[in-house]
Amino acid sequence: NAGVTQTPKFRVLKTGQSMTLLCAQDMNHEYMYWYRQDPGMGLRLIHYSVGEGTTAKGEVPDGYNVSRLKKQNFLLGLESAAPSQTSVYFCASRTTDGYTFGSGTRLTVV
Amino acid sequence: GESVGLHLPTLSVQEGDNSIINCAYSNSASDYFIWYKQESGKGPQFIIDIRSNMDKRQGQRVTVLLNKTVKHLSLQIAATQPGDSAVYFCADGGGTSYGKLTFGQGTILTVHP
Numbered sequence: 001n002a003g004v005t006q007t008p009k010f011r012v013l014k015t016g017q018s019m020t021l022l023c024a025q026d027m028n029h030e031y032m033y034w035y036r037q038d039p040g041m042g043l044r045l046i047h048y049s050v051g052e053g054t055t056a057k058g059e060v061p062d063g064y065n066v067s068r069l070k071k072q073n074f075l076l077g078l079e080s081a082a083p084s085q086t087s088v089y090f091c092a093s094r095t096t097d098g099y100t101f102g103s104g105t106r107l108t109v110v
Numbered sequence: 111g112e113s114v115g116l117h118l119p120t121l122s123v124q125e126g127d128n129s130i131i132n133c134a135y136s137n138s139a140s141d142y143f144i145w146y147k148q149e150s151g152k153g154p155q156f157i158i159d160i161r162s163n164m165d166k167r168q169g170q171r172v173t174v175l176l177n178k179t180v181k182h183l184s185l186q187i188a189a190t191q192p193g194d195s196a197v198y199f200c201a202d203g204g205g206t207s208y209g210k211l212t213f214g215q216g217t218i219l220t221v222h223p
Contacts, residue, residue, distance in 0.1 A: 033209075033211075042215050043213045099209075
């Protein structure tokens with residue numbers, strides 16, 4: 001999707017390892033979001049940000065941390081990965097015109 | 111917590127038929143709803159949205175109907191094509207701040223040629 005870039009696209013972690021997922025948008029959007037999508041389910045909100053330097057918890061925040069040091073970047077961190085965090089992670093940004101989603105990061109924790 | 115649910119997990123139609131995908135929501139304060147299409151391996155793609163001050167909104171081959179009395183919305187796709195095959199989600203934008211979306215489970219639409 002144009003405007004929202006997620007890296008990496010795929011990753012395999014061992015239980016207990018840590019990693020950071022990067023979301024970058026070049027549309028100067030204030031609001032950014034991290035969602036996870038498990039098989040057969042809709043997206044669930046992990047954390048979100050309403051502007052540079054701000055973050056807030058969503059529906060399923062446990063085991064994740066986020067940072068928004070720069071307006072264009074929203075980072076999602078896994079401190080100690082668990083198999084339950086195996087999922088596809090989507091980042092989105094928003095203006096009054098609507099939402100733009102990234103193409104996702106597929107994370108497997110073994 | 112608030113939830114958004116779908117009545118049918120799968121829908122199979124013939125090419126050229128009209129498709130109707132339903133969604134129920136529970137947050138009576140919700141004032142904004144979006145329908146998304148998601149193809150395999152991709153992120154959600156915006157289809158159409160509707161605000162609570164409207165009952166109906168039309169796009170290209172798609173129509174969204176909103177019934178606030180029973181907290182139900184539907185997505186109608188006219189002349190369904192094989193390229194419409196995907197998972198369709200309704201999302202509830204809530205009635206409060208920050209634009210947090212609550213997604214339904216999704217309906218798998220399969221269009222047979």
